[in-house]
Amino acid sequence: MERVRIGDHDAYGVLVRRYSSIALRTAMALGAGAEAEDVVQESFVNAYRAFGRFRAGSEFRPWLLTIVGNQARNVHRSRGRRSERERRVLIDVPMDEAADPADTVVGRERRDQLHRELDRLAARYRDVLVCRFLLELTESETAQVLGLAPGTVKSRTSRGLRRLRDGLTAVSGSGPVGLPADEATTKEVRRGN
């Protein structure tokens, strides 16, 4: 970090390589869509230029991801609905079954279901769940990246999980017996979103 501060470009290159992957995942997950690479490159450039504001001794990763998050949301906002569609494509992409070790843990069907239900969540819950679990950011990193208070992240996480679970239960039919009533309940919950 100190080498970056005194203008060592090679040292910054090391940082860029180290954090490219998580930065790209963050940009994609937050709606940058096909522009994720651009978003991440601009973020790295902006981060370097703003390095004077980066406090010595603090973590580079959340600081960078905050910039990525802002940049991604700018792109997202400027494109409106279109990015919503692209975002879905990016997350919903079919994975190569044979090469995917995750298949042994979560079956494909279940993953599809999770995708669908995540997509149906309101953005304020989905973004928090995506950051906390899909991107595996900490609570405070999530707060920083999404520009929320830590308490808000906490409450949206638990509410988001509850809504996600309700959605999954309704779809899989593994909930309580008495399906018609169950469906009605689900609609109630949705309306409450």
Add this chain to the structure above:
Amino acid sequence: MATDLELENELRTLGRTIEVPDLELAGPVLLALRDDPLPGGRPSRVADLRRWLRARRRSVIAVLLGALIGVGAVSPVGAAVGRWFGFGAVVISEQPADQRPPGPAPAAGGPGSPATSMSLARAAELVGFTPLVPSALGPPGAVEVSADHRRVSLVWTSGNGTVRLDEFDGTVSPYYYKKYFEDVQFTQVGSDDAAWLSAPHELVYVDPAGREHTESARTAGPTLVWQHRGLTLRLEGVPTKDGALQIAGSIR
């Protein structure tokens, strides 16, 4: 019904199945920062970068989609691509089947390339570098320079078909990036990294001024791409990898 903890774990697992392309971003980022000696020192030139990136938009999208569709979490291609890192100013991309040039043999000439043959010395004057000639093939039957004076092509025609060697000046390669490629086999020509491609591809190289140029495939056959003495070379028309490596290795 899943507990919160179980659901959290499922989401984490889900997150790990989302792959992002393994892009080399340090090059372009440092390129954009090359006039910024000290961090935080000067007003942003983001507009320049935007313009520069916009020119690459199509390839960026192709990279993202290609990678997301084609790559599994432990793809062996992913491992191979790691070695691609630092290879040079080369991008190899799959060419959609309908764009593949017809015919099994490389044609002399082609778009952007006047079919007039010239001496090696004249070609060197036009492109600004001395073309490398593999001694295994002897003097070329034809020497061509592309209309934009960026590529020199040496062509040998015999009873066995046509062999073609394209050479580009790729000395300065400010950034690398790569696409996942099903048919790539990494190999070496002497101590130079090389790629053996069993299917048609297009080649993107970066000239010394940092501009990107795309060269489409000339043949439907396999190709060897490597870098030597600051040039990017592409050999087409040799059916076997060993044969191609032997020819490539005869360049001094």
